[in-house]
Amino acid sequence: MDDSLKQLEARLKGLAPRALxxxxxxxxHDLIDRLVSEKTEVSASPIGLSWLGTxxxxxxxxxxxxxxxxxxxxxxxxxxxxxxxxxxxxxxxxFEELDRETWMQGDAIxxxxxxxxxxxxxxxxxxxxxxxxxRHRDSGFVVTVETVDHHLVDSVKSEF
Amino acid sequence: xxxxxxxxxxQWKQWLDESAPRLLAYARARCNNAQEAEDLLQDAxxxxxxxxxxxxxxxxxxxxxxxxxxxxxxxxGRRKGRKDRRDQKIIQFQKGEExxxxxxxxxxxEAAILREEVEKLPxxxxxxxxxxxxxxxxxxxxxxxxxxxxxxxASRYRYALxxxxxxxxxxxxxxxx
Numbered sequence: 180m181d182d183s184l185k186q187l188e189a190r191l192k193g194l195a196p197r198a199l200x201x202x203x204x205x206x207x208h209d210l211i212d213r214l215v216s217e218k219t220e221v222s223a224s225p226i227g228l229s230w231l232g233t234x235x236x237x238x239x240x241x242x243x244x245x246x247x248x249x250x251x252x253x254x255x256x257x258x259x260x261x262x263x264x265x266x267x268x269x270x271x272x273x274f275e276e277l278d279r280e281t282w283m284q285g286d287a288i289x290x291x292x293x294x295x296x297x298x299x300x301x302x303x304x305x306x307x308x309x310x311x312x313x314r315h316r317d318s319g320f321v322v323t324v325e326t327v328d329h330h331l332v333d334s335v336k337s338e339f
Numbered sequence: 340x341x342x343x344x345x346x347x348x349x350q351w352k353q354w355l356d357e358s359a360p361r362l363l364a365y366a367r368a369r370c371n372n373a374q375e376a377e378d379l380l381q382d383a384x385x386x387x388x389x390x391x392x393x394x395x396x397x398x399x400x401x402x403x404x405x406x407x408x409x410x411x412x413x414x415x416g417r418r419k420g421r422k423d424r425r426d427q428k429i430i431q432f433q434k435g436e437e438x439x440x441x442x443x444x445x446x447x448x449e450a451a452i453l454r455e456e457v458e459k460l461p462x463x464x465x466x467x468x469x470x471x472x473x474x475x476x477x478x479x480x481x482x483x484x485x486x487x488x489x490x491x492x493a494s495r496y497r498y499a500l501x502x503x504x505x506x507x508x509x510x511x512x513x514x515x516x
Binding site for chain 1: 344345347348351352355356359360361363364367373377380381384385386388389390396400402403406407409410414449450453454457468472473480483484485486497500501503504507
């Protein structure tokens with residue numbers, strides 16, 4: 180690279196990127212506090228459930244309920260659902276599953292990176308779409324629920 | 340336990356304060372406006388926190404943070420549609436009030452022109468330039484992040500600098516002419 184490009188490079192480095200504004204910084208710090216407190220609560224809880232855990236468990240309960248004929252209570256997974264409380268169970272019992280379909284979207288090309296410990300890893304995003312059609316037993320209303328889950332998949336790269 | 344959480348929170352906040360300008364510059368190169376870029380940064384924080392669970396929630400390496408931001412940015416771009424993004428970018432540049440490099444630090448007219456020209460670079464060139472100059476990544480790290488060879492990353496970087504240099508020369512000549 181010639182001197183003039185090097186000088187240009189140096190001038191560009193002098194243009195500092197804009198820092199986070201006070202409000203955004205405060206929002207990010209609040210977010211970190213929330214994430215940390217969630218972790219602390221999950222670790223401290225005797226049954227390992229925080230409100231977020233409970234919400235997740237409720238989602239699992241919904242999924243299990245829709246996918247497995249509304250049966251809760253016999254295997255290991257259902258321990259989580261049982262922890263979410265009887266409320267979700269009775270709520271779910273009010274619906275009947277008509278249809279359920281799950282598919283993956285996109286053709287993710289993994290990014291390869293080297294972790295601090297020198298391990299070569301790859302990371303990509305999977306998008307899972309679930310479409311459920313349920314009918315409320317009492318009212319007869321049919322509801323279609325489409326959920327999109329983004330999974331960040333990170334693994335050791337095994338092939339080169 | 341609470342004390343450990345406090346330490347962890349402080350580590351992440353320190354990491355954020357150090358890394359945010361770099362990550363934000365990259366986010367701004369991918370988003371239409373400052374608000375979207377900051378939203379992208381917050382989404383990335385959540386993803387990175389979850390992702391770092393298996394590493395005891397330690398603050399992440401910078402290349403990983405860029406990688407997550409890139410995926411979230413791509414996803415965001417897909418959702419909004421490329422045309423929509425292009426149109427809004429033109430409006431954004433015309434407005435000229437939402438620069439992602441700090442105009443307060445510009446001490447000359449040339450610096451202001453340089454900033455504007457960086458923002459006008461084609462996306463592929465601007466991305467590499469942003470990651471190298473303000474992201475602090477090596478060409479090898481940029482190559483891994485963008486799934487291109489480090490030679491391609493270096494070429495794009497050099498080409499971006501040459502484009503900027505040409506623009507500056509042209510502007511200088513037109514001023515003197």
